[in-house]
Amino acid sequence: MHASPPINAVRPRSLAPRANTLVQHPVADDSLSQAMGLMGATITYARNSEIFGENEPAEYLYKVVSGSVRTYKILNDGRRQVGGFYLVGDIFGLEFADEHSLSAEAITDCKILVVKRNALNALAGRDASVAKQLLTLTGCELHRVQNRILLLIKNAQQRVAGFLLEMARRDSPGDVIELPMSRQDIADYLGLTVETVSRTLTSLECVAAIEVTTSRRIVLRNRSALSHLNG
Amino acid sequence: MHASPPINAVRPRSLAPRANTLVQHPVADDSLSQAMGLMGATITYARNSEIFGENEPAEYLYKVVSGSVRTYKILNDGRRQVGGFYLVGDIFGLEFADEHSLSAEAITDCKILVVKRNALNALAGRDASVAKQLLTLTGCELHRVQNRILLLIKNAQQRVAGFLLEMARRDSPGDVIELPMSRQDIADYLGLTVETVSRTLTSLECVAAIEVTTSRRIVLRNRSALSHLNG
């Protein structure tokens, strides 16, 4: 992965959203989410369709209602860096410049709640609790990114173990993880190659730390071993 | 760097700040900085002394008046990850949890403006422009961290080139960079070893991209070559 030649060809961009229907606001829990629900609209995106592109004006804030999303950036050498995965309930598209610094795509078919940033900022001006939540949200994002850095300086086993633990924490109450994303997505997220991710999973299975039921379903068999590997 | 055994011994912690004298506020330019200047006090830290430690309550926000600062985290395996370098004018110690997630140390003797977070938050509640600046600041920090991630997935030459360009941008008007930090600091920032950093600098010099006048002073001879290497 340290070499210059293009590795991951840019995938066939945006297969024209299958049916991006507009639907009216669902419900939410906290005041920010509530506000978003009231102010926004839900849009349906088909698998692999683009939600927004790098360098597009960042006019909206997004919340995953169903399905999952990846953000990414294509590097000069053609490689792709996945910025993050967003699952049900997660908010993405937070930007502080006027333009998006990453692109976002639907990993699976999904419904996304979309809110005008303007409207939200206006609300934040009036409602201190919303403003505070925005700041908190940003803080969380910062934390997430800082943790990514810690992941990226570890070895392959530690990265994969860390990834699995993170997904387990966010996604599933039990020990079964349903991965919406492909091995390539994971590889591009962790700064590894597909082959390495695959091999690492196999080796974790050999050590009885996990069980790869199907390629998209992984069962944690030994969290403490994983945590330990995670460093 | 992928191995488990401890590599960088934790350096002799906090040689008892030489003389942490308290002085009254210097001047600043924008409203946030002004506010900080009015509300805070300047503290002097000796080289290598600790400014705050991981897991300490994050009660203050800090601004570099003179000198330079590194934030870092010691990993379980004993390695050190440097989170960032802060030069004159930079603000650090932004946290969203109640505790610091990183430690901070003076790289050189330095003067730091210290402000109670409480006081600042209170002010932000009253003054919208201060609140906005705080959010902007956080946004910048987020950007910085995201760029770090992009750095970390590149090869050694690209990382070092990127680091030099960043330092040149932040630190110096011309092409001469005065590095306050050691090779070890740089290595721990870039996720490389000292040896690799040193070798890479030598190779950049061989290619006539830079000139290493003294170990702490580097002259950029060919920015475009560096930018190109940077990927």
Next chain:
DNA sequence: CGACCATTTGATATGGATCAAGCGATGTGG
């Protein structure tokens, strides 16, 4: 001047990338 620490340089080892092939699942057209 001498001790110590930072930096550089050299030799070797190794983890993950790369190249290549095989396998399993999924979907499509006949």
Next chain:
DNA sequence: CCACATCGCTTGATCCATATCAAATGGTCG
């Protein structure tokens, strides 16, 4: 409904960038 094409995943063999180990050099401070 099956044969085939395609795509995603796994496995194997080899290579290379960077880590690791070791030693020499240089710079700084008592």
